[in-house]
Amino acid sequence: MRYLMTARSTETTPAPDEKLFTEMAAFVEEMTAAGVLLATGGLAPEGVRLVSRGDELTVTDGPFAEAKEAVAGFALVEVGSKEEAVELARRFRRIVGDGESTVQQVFGP
Numbered sequence: 001m002r003y004l005m006t007a008r009s010t011e012t013t014p015a016p017d018e019k020l021f022t023e024m025a026a027f028v029e030e031m032t033a034a035g036v037l038l039a040t041g042g043l044a045p046e047g048v049r050l051v052s053r054g055d056e057l058t059v060t061d062g063p064f065a066e067a068k069e070a071v072a073g074f075a076l077v078e079v080g081s082k083e084e085a086v087e088l089a090r091r092f093r094r095i096v097g098d099g100e101s102t103v104q105q106v107f108g109p
Helices: 018-033 082-096
Strands: 002-008 037-042 048-053 056-061 071-078 100-106
Touching (some): 018 082, 082 100
Antiparallel strands (some): 037 071
């Protein structure tokens, strides 16, 4: 099963430092060696949000006012269960600290 894990920062999320990069690199290497990591990356805050309501489509350019509105990064993993994906997300949160993550199953080919 494939799962998309996303990460949002908060106002109290510390700025990345060398220790964080080292720990994250080791975590990514471990997931890659285990064959579960399909893709990962950080996302720039300068995105575009599209909202559709009836016949109206609103397009809003980022960066967005609040850090919690923007997804800062993602990982696409293939694991045997939701519990495995949640455990990977827990490990990620322990490395990066404060913030919010989501884990959602990906359907389709």
